[in-house]
Amino acid sequence: MAQKKNGVIINADSMQLYDALPVLTAQPSSADKAAAPHRLYAHFPPEAVCSSAKWRDLALAEIEAALAKGSLPIVVGGTGFYLKTLIQGLSPIPDVPHELRGKIAAVQREMGNPAFHAALAKRDPKMAAKLHPFNTQRLVRAWEVLEATGKSLADWQELPRETPPAHLKFVTVTLLPPRAQLYLQCDERFGLMMKAGALEEAREFMTRVQASWPLAKALGYPELASHIAGKLSLTDAIKLAQAATRHYAKRQVTWFRHQLKSDLVLAKTDAAAVTDIL
Numbered sequence: 001m002a003q004k005k006n007g008v009i010i011n012a013d014s015m016q017l018y019d020a021l022p023v024l025t026a027q028p029s030s031a032d033k034a035a036a037p038h039r040l041y042a043h044f045p046p047e048a049v050c051s052s053a054k055w056r057d058l059a060l061a062e063i064e065a066a067l068a069k070g071s072l073p074i075v076v077g078g079t080g081f082y083l084k085t086l087i088q089g090l091s092p093i094p095d096v097p098h099e100l101r102g103k104i105a106a107v108q109r110e111m112g113n114p115a116f117h118a119a120l121a122k123r124d125p126k127m128a129a130k131l132h133p134f135n136t137q138r139l140v141r142a143w144e145v146l147e148a149t150g151k152s153l154a155d156w157q158e159l160p161r162e163t164p165p166a167h168l169k170f171v172t173v174t175l176l177p178p179r180a181q182l183y184l185q186c187d188e189r190f191g192l193m194m195k196a197g198a199l200e201e202a203r204e205f206m207t208r209v210q211a212s213w214p215l216a217k218a219l220g221y222p223e224l225a226s227h228i229a230g231k232l233s234l235t236d237a238i239k240l241a242q243a244a245t246r247h248y249a250k251r252q253v254t255w256f257r258h259q260l261k262s263d264l265v266l267a268k269t270d271a272a273a274v275t276d277i278l
Contacts, residue, residue: 001074001271001274001275002035002036002037002072002074003035003036004271004275005072005074005275005278006070006071006072007036007037007066007071007072007073007074008036008037008038008039008062008065008066008069008071008072008073008074009028009036009037009038009039009074009076010039010040010059010062010063010066010073010074010075010076011038011039011040011041011043011076011077012055012059012075012076012077012078012079012082012083012086013025013076013077013078013079014050014055014077014079014082014214015214015215015218015219016041016042016077017040017041017042017043017044017050017055018042018043018044018045018046018048018214018215019042019043019044019045019046020042020045020046020205020215021046021201021202021205021215021218021221022042022201023193023196023197023198023201024193024198024201024202024218024219024220024221024224025215025218025219026189026193027041027042028041037071039062039066040055040058040059040062043058046205046208046209046213046214046215047210047213049098049101049214050214051095052081052082052085052090053085053090053093053095054095055082055085056082056085056086056090059075059082059086060086060164060165063075063168072278078252080252080255080256080259080260083172083260084259084260086164086170087164087170087172087260088161088163088164089161089162089163089164090161090162091156091157091158091159091161091162092156092159092160092161092162093145093149093153093156093157094148094149096144096145096147096148097148100144100147100148101140101144101212102212104140104143104144104147105140105212106212107143108136108139108140108143109211113133113134113136113139114133116139116143117131117133117139120139120142120143120146123143123146124142124143124146124152124153124154126152126154126155127142127146127152127153127154128142130154141153171263171264171277171278172260172261172262172263172264173262173263173264173265173266173274173277174256174260174262174264174265174266175266175267175268175269176253176256176257176265176266176267177267177268178267179250179253182246182249182253183246183249186242186245186246186249187242187245187246189245190220190238190241190242190245191238193220194238198220198224199224199227199228199234202220202221202224202225202228203228205221206225206228206229219241219244219245219248220241220244220245222244223237223238223240223241223244224237224241263277264277
């Protein structure tokens, strides 16, 4: 698509934003990068924290830069909330200081999800009622916003959204292969990663990673780290990583079907079909 349409590929994958674990996060290969311009890949050091609002600002800047050069911006990635934020806008929630994020994450790890959810419910019953007790990321986010602003995240979400620039038109294409094929490709994908050096990559990353880093949750890394630490056999680590990938893919399918309206849904990659609707 990028070659046919003078396109610039802009990353919308929250893990591929970081300059680490390029194999496990399936970052574009050198050949891909040589074939077309790529933006926002390996953009941050692994210890950085990138919110959806920060990514949206970066993506909009790259979109405008591409348009200014007469290029087609092609935003690609599996982080659905990033895409929804870009297309539909974002509630005007102030940034949470990084130090506070780390403090609250530590509290959550110490308390565990049920107790953390119960504590949030006492302070912010309105938001807690919307959240599953084991949705760690959203629970921590709700607590962060309450602590930083003194106001429930639910109240912030009810404010008018900051909409994208009016001159932008988004065409949304979703790739949804048949479930059996998707799961088979998930398993094969992790096998290819192992052959490409994923274990060695994880071993090196373990020497410097901290639990609070977003990349510590990258698919496959926790399982390989457990193997390296002597807690899992390599066979079991691979099986668990493949299962985690399948489960994540299933959640992605559900999210995209219900949260993002698509102009085109494809069962397999088809650049010609996408070109036809532009």
